[in-house]
Amino acid sequence: MKRLAAVLTALTLGTAVLATPVAVSAWGNSGHRMIGMAAVRALPADLPGFLRSPSAAADVGELSREPDRWKGAGQPHDRERDTAHFVDMDDSGHVLAATGPSIDALPPLKSDYDAALIAAGESVNDAGYLPYAIMDGYQQLVRDFAHWRVLNAMGARETDPGRRAWYQVDRARREALILRDMGVLSHYVGDGSQPLHTSIHYNGWGRFPNPEGFTDSRQTHSSFEGAFVFRAVRFDAVEAAMPAPQLDGFDLRTRVSAYLRATLAEVVPFYRLEKAGGFAEADPRGTVYATARLAAGAAELRDLTVLAWRASGEVSVGWPAVKVSEVEAGTVDPWLSMIGED
Template identity: 75%
Template structure:
C-alpha cells in the first residue's frame, strides 16, 4: 500500500491515549515542539538577541508543526509536500531498493533525483525526498540571515531618518520570516530524527520483506511511538540534557545531511528490537531513553544548522545590485539600492 494512503487511513481510524485521534506522520505535536524549543534555547550569544528569547523559542516550537498542519489543502499542494517528510531506505541504505541511490549518492537537484528514481523503476512519491527538504530549508535560512545582517548593520549606521525607519521595518519583517523558516527547518530536521521516516519499515516491519526476527507488522507502530508514547514519556529538560555538544567544524551541507540521516537509519532495527522486547510499554525506561535520544539528536542538529546558517550568511552577497554582507557590516558599502530596490 502506498505510504501516503496508509498514513491518511491510519490517521482517520486509529486512536491512542485518552481516545484522541493521532495523525500518523512525523513526530506528533509534542515531539516537534520539543525539538524546536530545545534547539532555540540552546543557541549561544553568537546569534542575534531576537532569537535568544523565551518568546522566540515558543514561536519556533509552534511553527515546527506547520508543515503537518498545512496538509489537506488539495492537489497539487498535498502531493508535492507530503513526500518531503520522509525518505524510505531499504536495510542496506538504498532509497527503496538496491537500484536506488544511497544518501551519499544523491544528485545535486531534486529533479535529477526524481529522474534517477524513475530510471530505476522506483515511484518518486513512494520514495520521499526528505534530504532535499532539509537542505532547502537550511539554504533559505542562510539567505534570511544574510538579509537580516545587512539590514541590522545599515539601520545602525544610517543617518537619514526615513531610510533608517525603512531598514528597521524590513528588519522586523525579516525576523518574522526567520522564525517561520526556522520552524519549517525544525520540522524536517525533526522528521529526520524519527527512524520510521528513514525506512521502508515505516509502520511495522514491511510485510513484503524477510522478517527473520519476527518484528511487529502492526500498522499502529508508527503513531504509537511518535505520538502517544512520546507525549507521555518525554520531557523537555531531559531532551536538553541529552543533546550532544555542537559539531560545527568541516561543514558541508550535503555530506552533513547524508550523515545525519544515515545515523537515524541505523536506529531502525534497534527500535524494532526494543518494541519486541516490550520497551515501549508504560513507564519502561528503555523506551523513554530511546525517544529522548532521538528528540535530542533532532534538536542538536537543528541548533547546529541554525548556527551554521548564521555563519554562512556572513559570506554571502544579497540584493540587487549585489552587495556583500561582510562589506556592509564593515561599514564599507551603502546597501540602500540593494535592499530597497532601484526601481
C-alpha cells in the same frame, strides 16, 4: 495539555523549565515543539539576541508544527509537500531499493533525484524527499540571516531618517520570517530524527525478509510517536540529552546524508526494543530511546542554525548584489540593492 502550556508560559516569561514531567501529545505536535524549543534555547551567545529570546523559543516551537498543519489544502499542494516528510531507505541506505539513489551520493538537484528514481523503476511519490527539504530549509535560513545582517547594520548606521526607518521596519519583518523559516526547518530536521521516517520499514517491518521476527503491526509508527511519547518524554530530559555541537568541516550535502544515515541505523534497534516490550507502559528503555531521538533532532537544528548564521556573513544579497561582509564593514551602501532600483 496544561503542563505543556506551563512550559510555553515559562519560556515566554524567561523562567527555567523545572525538572518535572511534561506531558506531550504526538511527535507530530508536541515532539516537534520540543525540538524547536530546545534548539533555540541552546543557541550560543554570538547569534542575534532576538533569536535567543524566550519568546523566540516558544514561536519556533509552535511553528515547528507548520508543515503538518499545511496538510489537507488540496492538490497539487499536498502531493508536492507531503512527501517532504520522509525518505524511505532500504537497510543499506539506498532509496526504496538497491537500484535507487544512495543516501551517501545524492544528486545535486531534486529533479535529478526524481529522474534517478524513475530510471530505477521506482515511484518518486513513494520515495519521499526529506534530505532535499532539509537542505532547502538550511539554505533559506542562510539567505534570511544574510538579509538581517544588512538590515541590522544599516538600521544602526544610516543617517537619512527615512532610510533608517525603512531598514528598521524591514529588519522586524525579516525577524518574523526567520522564526517562521526556522520552524519549517525544525519540522523536517525533526522528521529526520524519527527512524521510521527514514525506512522502508516505516509501519511495521513489512513484506521483507524478517529473520528476527519483528512486528508487522501497522500501528507501530503511530503508537510510538503518539501514545508512548505522550506519556513518557520530558522536555527537560530532551534538553539534557542533546549531544555537543558538531560544527567543524561542514558540507551541507554530506552533513544531511550523514544525519539521515545515523537515524536509519536506529531502525533495527527500534524494532528490537519494540519486540522486547520497550514501548510498553512506562518502560524506561523506551523513554531513553525516544528522548535520545528527540534530542538528536534538537541538536541538529541547533547546529544547522549556527552554521547558517556563520555562512550568512560570507554571501551576497540584493540586486545589484552586495557582499554582506562589506556592508557590515561600512564600505558599501546597500540602499538600492535592498529597496530595489525600479
